[in-house]
Amino acid sequence: MSEETDAITRIVPDRRRPDRLLIERNGLPWLRLSALRISELDVRTGEVLTPERRARLEHAAAVEEAIEAALRLLAARPRSEAELARRLRQKGFRDAVVQEVMTKLRALGYVDDRAFVAFWVAQRRTSRPRGIAALRQELRAKGITDELIEAAVTHDAEEEFSAALALAQKHLGRLQQHDRVTQERRVIGLLQRRGFSWSVIRRVVREVFSGKAGDDDFPLAD
Template sequence: MIITDIQPRRRRLSQLYIDGEAAVKVDTETLLKSGLAPGDEIDDEQLHALLQDSAAHRAEEKALYLLEHRAHSKKELEDKITRAEFDREAARRAAEHMEELGLVDDEQYARRLAQELFERRKFGTRRVKQELRQKGIADDLIEAALEEFSTDRDETVETIRAILERKYPAAWEDEKTRRRAVAALQRYGYGFEDIFAALNAEPEE
């Protein structure tokens, strides 16, 4: 097979023409590093390697772009790259490379997210655990984060009571509001025992 032409395309891609026909688009930087030019011969193995290198480079660029905006867990980053029309293998390799560079750290990510969910969002332990699992955090890292930032029962009940006073002040008097409050607090990740402990305490004046 002969590369008969190379034409620039959008998004830093180049169109390769092989034996006079449009064949594949590859990352322009990867193509330049390969040294390939019109008139060169290329076999199937070389073309496959070029496409793999192109996908890997573009996936890493996508990873860096995502990490510029906010931190990601390794699994979350891999999933987002895959959804951006990259194959799973290229996405996995890009996420692993970001981890090797120290740009992805699931332990630190889990700690920061758990602290935010507990302290700012006022979520209960079950909801925090669910959120961390959805980000692909390993169970041992989840347990460590929960142990560091979760509160004891008295503090949990106090947090629930504060949510009730702020969002559902009528819950102590109106049954309909009480049911809505209980359902909402369950979604926050709190258990019935703690919810009713807070509801059975008198609201502050």
């Protein structure tokens, strides 16, 4: 079909999406846009489409779809900017669409790396304790800058020890059928996987086992 006959033929309610209108192009379903966006873009039945106009409308539809996808992801849990952008790209949205969506969400306060770091640190401390090194590594993997990480994740040896001790004591209840050496090894392995330092692990083992594990019989060496 020639560009001269490339036109919007109908704008009708979308049966599958009550919050969207279906735009038909040359008699076939083409795009879905909100009524507000259609009004803002002045989309009209009978409009002849240039390649530039067609690309603009397709971009607008993709942005609306990506915003919905982003909000669904954020409804599950807070996410860092880099993490959210990565997930949108994985869903097939183009970089230009992702960048516009991130700008909109940032302006609305839906994404905020500083707030995300505070959430993540609090969540880890209360439900899934981590050593400082592991916590920092997790945040870096989510695209958080070193500056924000250093501001939020400060090293407190006693706090890290308390978190590791509570985790070990909770885990120990599942190990009562094992001998002491096996219990120690299991506790050490758990704390090591959670990123606690060896100095913290040594203190925890001595505390948990009431001083029965001395330096000479500590299961694993530094």
